[in-house]
Amino acid sequence: MEYLWAFLIGGAICAIAQIFIDKTKLTPARILVGCVVLGVFLHAVGLYGPLKEFAGAGASVPLTGFGSSLAEGVKTAVNEQGLLGALTGGLTATAGGIAASMLFAFIAALLFKAKAK
């Protein structure tokens, strides 16, 4: 059942983003920025947390989930260390994914050659 919800919710988020790709002139970069900021916002107003509980990877794997993790990390850190947590929480919670992206992208740059277009 959790696989079904992961598919339905995760797919729906992508399909909605596809509308913006097709119907607006937004570049993919702007769409990704929008997803992350939207994820932060939806988590802040208390909507994304329950969605993650419900849809699992369907909510956490899209980039909105990245934003949600930023917000969740900030909230936890503020609870633990006060205002400083607003600065430390977000990147701490997402450090694994970000550092891994840098590492693997760099290794790929080492190993692979650019394809002629």
Added chain:
Amino acid sequence: MNTETGKEKGREKQTYKKFAEGRASSSPLLKDMLMAYLFGGGICVIGQALINLYGTLGADVKTSGTLTSITLVFCAALLTGLGVFDNIAKIAGAGTLVPITGFSNAMTSPAIDAKSEGWVLGVGSKIFNVAGPVILYGTLASVIYGVIYYIVGLF
């Protein structure tokens, strides 16, 4: 290797071309949405399987989530390097862009293309072409939320 004369501009264009290609085909909205749904949903199902796998291997909820992100990021970087990712993205559109795979591709693709420009201002900066704005605005939004959350908590 692409060594056209456009240099900076051409390179920038080429970088964006890679991401833009996914939406370049003039296919109708519904078909695009269906493909985005199928691929995006499919990647999330793989993600869920990974979360469960790491869970049964003994990782707690948070750790298995992080490990899942790392695994997906790795796969996307590998597929990008092999030149397969762009072909999938052409069909899948937002289906591969919006999941964390798109974030990984957005770092890997410019990084590989920028090799000829050097390792510091080429790879080192182009790797953040798309990821930089994403991290910047995501972090800014979360800091704002944190400050508001802190102030609200005072009362």
